Amino acid sequence: MDIKTTDKTYVVGTYNRYGVAIVSGSGSRCVDDSGKEYIDLGSGIGVNSLGYCDSGWIGAVTAQLNALQHASNLYYTQPCAALAKTLCQRSGYLKAMFGNSGAEANEAAIKTARKYSFDKYGRGRDVIVTLRNSFHGRTMATLTATGQDVFHNYFFPFNDGFKYADKNIDEIAAIDGVCAVMVEFVQGEGGVIPTDKEFIAQLKQLCDERDILLIADEVQTGIGRTGKLLASEHYGILPDITTLAKGLGAGLPIGAMLVGEKCADTLTFGTHGTTFGGNPVVCAGALEVLGRLDDAALKEVERKGKYIVSKLQGCSGVDGVDGLGMMLGIRLKNKAASDVLKDCIQEGVLVLTAKDKIRLLPPLTISDKDLQEGIDRLISAIAK
Numbered sequence: 001m002d003i004k005t006t007d008k009t010y011v012v013g014t015y016n017r018y019g020v021a022i023v024s025g026s027g028s029r030c031v032d033d034s035g036k037e038y039i040d041l042g043s044g045i046g047v048n049s050l051g052y053c054d055s056g057w058i059g060a061v062t063a064q065l066n067a068l069q070h071a072s073n074l075y076y077t078q079p080c081a082a083l084a085k086t087l088c089q090r091s092g093y094l095k096a097m098f099g100n101s102g103a104e105a106n107e108a109a110i111k112t113a114r115k116y117s118f119d120k121y122g123r124g125r126d127v128i129v130t131l132r133n134s135f136h137g138r139t140m141a142t143l144t145a146t147g148q149d150v151f152h153n154y155f156f157p158f159n160d161g162f163k164y165a166d167k168n169i170d171e172i173a174a175i176d177g178v179c180a181v182m183v184e185f186v187q188g189e190g191g192v193i194p195t196d197k198e199f200i201a202q203l204k205q206l207c208d209e210r211d212i213l214l215i216a217d218e219v220q221t222g223i224g225r226t227g228k229l230l231a232s233e234h235y236g237i238l239p240d241i242t243t244l245a246k247g248l249g250a251g252l253p254i255g256a257m258l259v260g261e262k263c264a265d266t267l268t269f270g271t272h273g274t275t276f277g278g279n280p281v282v283c284a285g286a287l288e289v290l291g292r293l294d295d296a297a298l299k300e301v302e303r304k305g306k307y308i309v310s311k312l313q314g315c316s317g318v319d320g321v322d323g324l325g326m327m328l329g330i331r332l333k334n335k336a337a338s339d340v341l342k343d344c345i346q347e348g349v350l351v352l353t354a355k356d357k358i359r360l361l362p363p364l365t366i367s368d369k370d371l372q373e374g375i376d377r378l379i380s381a382i383a384k
């Protein structure tokens with residue numbers, strides 16, 4: 001049996017995979033099982049932030065593998081402590097907690113918000129408000145938090161204590177019993193839709209006035225994706241909690257919750273935990289990512305994002321480009337995103353979709369040459 005048939009036979013069918021089996025990669029390029037090469041402008045949904053098989057990252061990860069692969073959270077390990085310190089020093093947060101995915105980071109944030117409110121106000125102030133069209137994960141709580149009706153199916157009963165609002169401050173202000181509001185600065189899965197600055201400023205003020213925790217889900221927008229370490233920097237605020245995942249591990253599974261002054265000590269011994277979270281190998285890889293994302297590298301992300309937008313604007317079949325940095329959504333004029341994606345695969349470029357847009361999340365380190373060639377192939381696919 002070939003890879004595809006074996007997968008289709010034995011892996012639970014929750015994924016509608018594209019017809020490509022990737023076997024290896026280097027930089028921004030990967031190769032499938034027939035030997036065909038692709039330029040990857042999706043980077044494994046923003047995970048391969050340093051591209052495929054980056055040598056610095058492999059060096060960091062393998063050095064740690066050769067020293068210690070796991071110790072459990074019963075013990076201290078250097079990479080976990082160092083990663084927490086670096087994340088805090090770079091972001092302005094006070095403490096970090098690690099898990100293995102975006103959904104887990106959001107679960108930790110939800111638990112922190114509920115306990116923060118319980119500790120201070122007792123029971124009954126437990127509502128988490130999320131925005132319509134948001135995406136926060138696939139566990140029961142984060143699926144409930146996801147503000148899209150299509151996800152609220154089959155798995156009844158969904159969790160209590162979640163309410164949805166538009167990006168409308170009056171609608172949010174009218175909801176009772178709220179302990180936290182969770183937002184994405186750019187809705188990713190929802191269609192690459194940036195949230196406007198005035199709404200975020202109003203929301204921050206409302207949250208501060210009412211002692212409601214503001215949770216930023218930066219699972220997709222974080223770690224340089226938008227040209228800043230955190231997208232919140234574009235908005236000039238430090239939310240009470242930020243969650244991270246995708247690009248942080250550069251390919252190894254990690255989620256992180258960063259907590260500020262209000263809730264740095266909310267989760268206490270025994271109230272939360274994970275077996276794998278903070279794994280030393282994964283943390284060593286994430287430290288390499290942060291080490292590489294200095295100010296110059298972040299400026300490069302911004303520059304390359306602008307380059308993509310300028311190249312695509314006015315192209316045949318392109319209606320416009322939305323997003324921030326290298327998190328971009330292309331509005332199409334007369335072709336379905338799924339058809340463009342198929343033609344991209346033929347042209348030798350991998351892209352993503354988000355709702356009716358083509359979504360680009362290129363490796364942050366993509367070379368100008370690969371980026372130019374990748375976008376050229378994409379433009380051909382759109383025009384096809």
Ligand SMILES: *Cc1c(COP(=O)(O)O)cnc(C)c1O
Pocket residue numbers: 100101102103104106135136137138184188189217218219220245246
């Ligand atoms: C991908 C994503 C998640 C879920 O992350 P997983 O690692 O798949 O659990 C949550 N929030 C946002 C904004 C995401 O983009």
